[in-house]
Amino acid sequence: MTHKTRKTKGVRVIYTFALPKGGTGKTICAAEGVYYLSRLGRRVLAIDLDQQGNLSHRLGLTKDAEIKYGSAQVLTATADAADAAVPALSIPADVVPHVLVGTHELAAVESQPPADLVTTLRDHLPSVAGEYDDIVIDTPPSATGLALAGLAAADVVIAPVATATESYDQLERLDAILTVTLGKRINPGIRIGWVMPTRYDQRRILDREVVEAITEHYPGRVTVPIREAVTVKDAYTAALTISAYRPTAPVAVDYAAAFAQIMPEGNL
Structure with missing residues (x-):
């Protein structure tokens, strides 16, 4: 798949992970x-837009980490992304x-949003374009402002979908958000770039059917399925990504294969 020309000069691709439903493995x-x-040697900025901060946690920034500013302050223009970004602690690269850390302060941003919340991040990212090659954004499991x-x-929207009917049904909702709410004026032409099936067990008929x-x-827009695994929870407990925690685990192999499809020019 070829990526459209980046509007933010200096940044190659902005990947946004989204689905208006929880429990699909989106943050993972x-x-x-x-x-x-990062393992490809690319300079990456991760943006955590979920107040639970699970992406930040998996990147080693636990509740004990000293964080002065996070993504909430960037969205409300009280801090610059360049000042708020802190190094991830869990990726050997x-x-x-x-990381722009996700904190509970995002709840206040959601409840009392600035008038330009939807476009704030898009308009702010050019300020860090010279610092990063790629940007990865994790969104909350909703269709609200954040x-x-x-x-x-986003340049590329990646929709992680658990292999269950209730999760699959949310793809239609995400499609509508992209085409109707954003695609006509705010982010023309945006669509679901890739669907990533998660929590997959090939022994279950429903999983195969989904x-x-x-x-x-x-x-042409579906990655290899990501297997369900206990390693996912163990890695979270250790405040690590799965691939850093156990790189040879089958689920880590699945992720490497999936991202090689999405980013073929960076194939390891």
């Missing part, structure tokens, strides 16, 4: 994307990725 996929790009802000900035249905509806 975003963290693995940061790992994959020659080029350490940076999620829209992440999608408005993957078949996704593949039929989004031909």
Whole structure:
């Protein structure tokens, strides 16, 4: 898949992980994307737009980390992204990725949003264009302002979908958000770039049927399925990405294969 020309000069691609439903592994996929790009030697900025801060945690920035500014302050223009970005602590790479940390202060941004919340992030990112090669954005599992802000900035939207009917049904909703709410004026032409099936068990008939249905509806835009694994929880407990925690685990191998599809020019 070729990526459209980046509006933010100096940044190659902005990847936004989104689905208006929780429990699909969206944040896990975003963290693995940061790992994959960083291991390629790319300068990566990870932006956590979820007040739970799970992406930040998987990148080693736990609740004990001293954080002066986070993504909330960038969105409200009380801090610059260049000042707020802090090094990730959990990815072994020659080029350490940076993170705009997600904190509970994002709840206040959501409840009392600035008038330009949806476009704030998109308009702010040119200020860090010379510092990073790629940007990875994790959005909350909703269709509210913070999620829209992440999608408005995207070049490539990646939708992690658990292999369950209720998760698959949310793809149609995400499609509508992109085409109707954002695609006509704010981010012209934006669409779901890739669907990443997660929590997959090939022994379950439903899992296989969901993957078949996704593949039929989004031909050429579906990655290899990501297997369900206990390693996912163990890695979170250790405040690590899966691939840093256990790089030879089958689920880590799945993620490497999936991102090689999405980013073929960076194939390891």
